[in-house]
Amino acid sequence: MRLPKFNNLYGRIFAIFWFTMMLVVIAVLSLPHLDPRKSRDMPADAYQRMLEQKEVIEARFSGDKNLARIIKVLENRADEPHEKGPRFFITDQEGNILTTRKHPDFKLKALRNFTTSIESVDKPQQRLYGRYMVAGPAPISLAGQNLLLYIGLRWDQPPPFLLRLFDRPLQLLLAVMLVSTPLLLWLAWALSQPAQRLAQAAQRVARGEFEVDASxxxxxxxxxxxxxxxxxMVEAVNQMISGQQRLLSDISHELRSPLTRLRMANALATRKQGSSPELERIDTEAQRLEQMISELLELSRMQTNSQMSREVQPLSSLWEELLSDAQFEAEQMNKTLTMEEIPNRHISGNPPLLMSALENIVRNAIHYGHDKIAVHFSVSAQQVTVSVEDNGEGVPDSELEEIFRPFYRVSTARDRHSGGTGLGLAITESAIRQHSGKIAASRSELGGLKVTFTLPLQD
Incomplete structure (x- = not known):
């Protein structure tokens, strides 16, 4: 039979089962040799002491020919209160008990049961009945007859540990639990450690960190x-991402080259023929197309950038200067931007992405708000929540979840004539998601749009 290796899951379960079964088998096989309630060979030293007792009895009653009187003396001696030694029993060669008692007591009943189990008088044995041990026989000569001597004495020694366990099922159950619990804990640890490492690796992949883990x-x-x-799988994803990034780089180069030539040709045409609405429209659309390609490539890189360099920085170093610049720009447009104090907490992430996320939202609010923009901060449960709202036209409730899709424009306010490409909020949503955060849009109390995002903080 080929045993399974112990370095796999089934092998370890089999090893625990096999070890437990071996303990049970060893205990069961050991019981007959440990259980004094079963007949077994009498130890040599005990048998030697029994022979010495026999010689003492023979010497004491060597001149007495009345066997009944000898047996009575031995029985009365055992009944004396101060006598705590062994009790002697006499039987004939056939195992019949010679006694003067009319009503056999427990000791005589135990002796009768013991003598029937003796296979040979040449092999003395002993057996425990409750707390009473019976041993023998030894040949003895009394009153001119060849008889057999047995000894009975009170057994004060505690029974073996295994015997006590098997006599008490509750203690046996507790012992089995005590032995098996460390093995089960070891098995649970052996299973939980690799499972925990695999779960942590899956969480890193969910955060966009595609790294091979040798552990x-x-x-x-x-x-x-x-x-x-x-x-x-991680290596295959990395290769796919690298190929996609190379493809995007090639596309960027191939698209920007004709756009550059187009704008140069348009500039030459303007110099030769003078400015015209058609040429201005060509230049405007070329600039818009170049901006769209740049933002699209930025979005694609963010969505596939699994190896972001992360740093632990205070929130103020990321957003304080950015918000100050936005406040200045709002004032130039006769708009008011109010902001709360940035919490004194730290965050782990990619600084350019975190700055770009808030900047896109704030500039979007400045562009579409009438004259009021508000930025709020709050911290709870190791998370920072940032909300930006304005008093512009807002977004219909049915389209609040759609504005984070690439190239999506709200028909009422964010159309193609507004100058946007529909990628700003998509870039923000990608940055927030890569930092294990959440973002949502709702209607502001100021009447316009309110964008709220939540990011986990560093302890």
Whole structure:
């Protein structure tokens, strides 16, 4: 029979089961040798002491030919209150008990049961009945007859540990639990450690960190195979992302080159023929197309940028200067931007992305708000919540969830004539999501749009 290896899950379960069963089998096989309630060979030293007692009895009654009187003396001696030694029993060669008592007591009943189990008088044995031990026989000569001597004495020694366990099912159950609990805890630890490492690796992938983790390929065979497959998947995703980034770079180069030539040709045409509405429209659309390509490439890089460099920085170093510049720009447009004090907390993330996320929202509010923009901060449960609202036209409730889609424009206010490409909020949503945050839009109390995002803080 080929045993399974212990380095896999089933092997470890089998090992625990096999070890527990071996303990039970060893305990069961040991019981007959440990249980004094079963007949077993009499120890040599005990049998030697019994022979010495026999010689003392033979010497004491060597001249007495009345066997009944000898037996009575031995029985009366055992009944004396001060006598705590062994009690002697005499039987004939056939095992019949010779006694003067009319009503056999427990000791005589135990002796009768013991003599029937003796296979040979040449093999003395002993057996425990409750707290009373019976041993023998030893040949003895009394009153000119060849008889057999048995000894009975009170057994004050405690029974073996295994015997006490098997006599008490509750203690046996507790002992089995005590032995098996460390094994089960070890098995639970062996299963939980690789599973926890795999869960942590999956969380890193969910955050956009596609890194191969060599520790996943440790543990049982099943978890090593799962970890190896997981690392292969991460490598395949990294290769796919690298290929996509190369493709985007090539597309960027191929698209921007004809756009540059188009704008140069338009500039030459304007110099030769003078300015015209058609040429101005060509230049405007070329600029807009170039801006759209730049923002689209930025969005694609953010969505596929799994190896972001993260730093721990205070919130104020990220957003204080940005908001001050936005406040100045709002004043130039005769608009008011009010902001609360930035919380004195730290955040772990990519600084350019975090700055771009808030900047896109604030500039969007400045552009579409009539004259009021408000920025609010709050901290709770190790999270910072930032909300930006304005008093512009706002967004219909049915389209609040759609404005974070790339190229999506609200027909009432954010159309193509407003100058936007529909990628600002999409870039913001991607940045927030890559930092394990959430973003949502709702109607502001000022009458316009309110954008709120939440980010986890660093302890």
């Amino acid at each position: 996943l390929e440790k543990g049982t065979t099943e978890f090593r195979q799962a970890g190896r497959s997981f690392n292969q």
